[in-house]
Amino acid sequence: MNAIVWIAAVSLAAWLWLLLAQGLFWRTDVRLPPRADPGDWPSVCVVVPARDESTVLPYSLPSLLVQDYPGRAEVFLIDDGSSDGTGDLARDLAERHGGLPLTVASPGEPPAGWTGKLWAVRHGISLAQARAPEYLLLTDADIVHAPDSLRELVAAAHTGGFDLVSQMARLRVESVWERLVVPAFVYFFAQLYPFRWIAVRGSRTAAAAGGCVLLRTEAAERARIPDAIRQAVIDDVALARAVKRSGGHIWLGLADRVDSVRPYPRLHDLWRMVSRSAYAQLRHNPLLLAGTVLGLILVYVVPSAALVAGLVTGNVAAVVIGGLAKLVMTATYVPMLRYYRQPTWLAVLLPVTASLYLLMTVDSAVQHYRGRGAAWKGRTYARPDAAFDEQ
Template sequence: MSVIVWSAVVSLAAWLWLLLAQGFFWRTDVRLPPPAHDGPPPLPNSGDWPAVCVVVPARDEAGVLPRSLPTLLAQDYPGRAEVFLINDGSTDGTGDLARELARGGGLPLTVASPGEPPAGWTGKLWAVRHGIGLARARAPEYLLLTDADIAHAPDSLRRLVASAHAGGFDLVSQMARLRVESVWERLVVPAFVYFFAQLYPFRRIGRRGSRTAAAAGGCVLLRAGTAERARVPDAIRQAVIDDVALARAVKGGGGHIWLGLAEGVDSVRPYPRLHDLWRMVSRSAYAQLRHNPLLLLGTVAGLVLVYLVPPVALVAGLAAGSAAGALAGGLAWLMMTGTYVPMLRYYRQPLWLAPLLPLTAFLYLLMTVDSAVQHYRGRGAAWKGRTYARPDAVPDEG
């Protein structure tokens, strides 16, 4: 029992540190930033609003486009704005469907095709590059990079631009609210955002001088001038985890960035089966670890210690009559559960899911190991018919 006791004590210490010293990652109140006291004034008049070009990379998205693209075309934006949908080799009629949806009116839509990506480029970033190239002819001040499965509230673009302007941000990103309807989505999706925030605490991302940088690729508002100075997307052309790579490129060049949870920015893509969620996570998990076996071992050990030891220690301690093991394990599990509650509330899910976080963490552990196995089998990161066997990894968090 001494091993269980000491493991539980170390796990409890880890949770105390996570609770108090990891940027309050568990809080969900980081939303679009209010105007800075010393920043530029708001934009009250329609003539003052900067021009924006929206770039939407799309590959075989006919299933979700009717629920997402009309929300972009219907944006209530006081300034000049237009949408560029980049049809990345779709075989399901995505381009024709987009043109049909645009007949309903709204913002101008251009549908273009970039051709197959050359060696060294991921398909999405090649499409984004083509879209940014088309947008430059319109001389926009901002670019909105958003995925084809993201639906926006009518005031989404207005709020993004106002927040970027008032806060002096070069990049403003919102973590879109993912769909949570099936049993597996309820179990896995809120934890996905919870783990992301634990790795990249939102409060640190928006702090000047902090080295923490991340974005959510579904919704990124980026100053066009900043993109050009940071050589985006050329500088990150091989990145599978392109949103984090983008944020690091911008912040590394001296840009001020912000990331928070979204209101009115929602993913409409369904992940009804565990297989769908498994593929979403495993396709890039080992890239996040830089394809390093030592980092993989450390990650597995960390997940076991932080998430699996507490319930095991509680049960084993009670069974063996070890008050110390049961107490340390129970307190660690209680802290884990408590920090997960705000995310479940944000996703409007029942709170009885919170104690099940160790089970979800175990699933993520298996997904990460599977990601490494697929990499060494030569399959790498596979997505919609393309496989990136050895994608560039995102640099260390530092």
């Protein structure tokens, strides 16, 4: 057996392990767990950090204001230094739509050691504490909620005894680049953080989706949220880790009726979204970066390369082994494409998408060592994520 066959065999072994031993990450049936009405519905404060969100706020904020929630609830929109009239627009939307009470406030510029979003979240939680809510809903300004979203989240948390319930909002997939990149983003996330493992008490796997996080106030105080994760760029994962390590029971799954309306029409937009935090995910470790690059090549590029090389040279073993690895890879991606209502033939392009993510990750490291760190909406963080050091 020549080198390409051996490498292809390692790739196939990796895919068989991912298929069978990585928490069934490829399945998309992890949705809100069974739930029952609490009877006496607890109070909830919704905290929405917003910076220059005037284009998406007309879709997202009304969906929160008109929540059909039987208990006491109100919304706090924290205008994080917007220059596009986000705060004024929020007040105008509240006057037009009515519904839940809305408070619009601004925390000022974040002090050193805080990301802008978490400084805004801290301000929102501080305002909410005056209402003594039992739960906090942390949701982004681009997230549209179905009218019963809050009711369903609270019922799930109450029934399952969860301190944190998070839903991975369905991201927008309209442009060509969104169709190619976005479903893979969630697929890779689930591969890193298998949803089934997250809900297991005592497991080390912890993650949340920052667009929709229902958090028990007591658990937030116990985990010192958000102060304990104040420097985290990947704040949702850091939040979930802090809650779980403080003894909290957490859950994460895919959403049916919680959607992001933020557009990423160009490759540049998606590239920036991924690269701003990819190297932080690797703890700014060059060895982890090298291992990730080699791993992506081995797992996603080698099967197609072995298949083509085998066809060209007539190497039957390379064709069979490379073809089997590619078949497993393609089959595991199909459920995510179906969840996103995309044609299943896009699964054959997963190696191309994985190669793009490889380049985005390398670019993230390059930007870090150039001192540019994570840049988002006019702010740059020289060291994108210290959460791993603090946890």
